[in-house]
Amino acid sequence: MTAARFPRAVLFDLDGTLLDSAPDFVAATTAMLAARGRAAVSLEQLRPVVSKGARAMLAVAFPELPDTARDGLVPEFLQRYEGLIGQHAVLFDGVADMLDALDADGARWGIVTNKPEYLARLILPQQHWQDRCAVLVGGDSLPQRKPHPLPLLHAAQLMGVSAPHCVYVGDDERDIIAARAAGMRSIAALWGYRLAEDDPATWQADTNVEDAVSLQQASQWPTFPAMPGSI
Structure with a gap:
């Protein structure tokens, strides 16, 4: 056989x-939220949508914003993520x-x-x-x-x-x-x-x-x- x-x-x-990679993405969104004087999202909140991409993660972090406004945050999100990629x-x-x-x-x-x-x-x-x-x-x-x-x-x-x-x-x-x-x-x-x-x-x-x-x-x-x- x-x-x-x-x-x-x-x-x-x-x-x-x-x-x-969810912990890295949490760190990136936390930095964005902190820069705006806002509380961080939790790993449990962000983890389920990581495979859906940057826009889905931004929707969790900034649920009150319309899609067009969140689209404008994608470059900042990717830049912050690049700066810490692999750390967590x-x-x-x-x-x-x-x-x-x-x-x-x-x-x-x-x-x-x-x-x-x-x-x-x-x-x-x-x-x-x-x-x-x-x-x-x-x-x-x-x-x-x-x-x-x-x-x-x-x-x-x-x-x-x-x-x-x-x-x-x-x-x-x-x-x-x-x-x-x-x-x-x-x-x-x-x-x-x-x-x-x-x-x-x-x-x-x-x-x-x-x-x-x-x-x-x-x-x-x-x-x-x-x-x-x-x-």
Whole structure:
């Protein structure tokens, strides 16, 4: 009987999937609120919307402002976040060992995130990923971003892998929508960020996984057809 192997190519979302970046975002919003003489929002308030992006986080911090006014705060938010990126963020439990297991099995992995690419690239050296991450596609790298499949398809192309031989792992419904549209297998990372009303059971991921520790085992990943030229 052939032992289970990891997929040959894996793409990950970043915030809420690999990295628990919510504490950094709390620090950024706290600085913005303090500059305006206002009290900070809590980690519990901000955490559920982190995967929804900067505007969703600003909506929690400044609920009284109209959308247009909050849009004007996005550059300040990103600037403050860039100034402290990585100071409070940590990898989710099991992520480091999961990536080690992928590397040890000869799998290649990369990141497709809606975070601006210049910010995502700052994370790589902090986690010593710059020589391990095969590809990084940010939310502003291409004309489209998730849930559009283009970023996933582009990342797979850069890795030299066809979409059906790749799996995408993410904690938000848009991640699963993008994977399905790209023709990739998908894993819903249930350890990530989501609103109370979000129901991952309706996302139609190929697999729902409770924690990254489980993904240290090749048997927990979707199975794939053999890649051309593989043994």
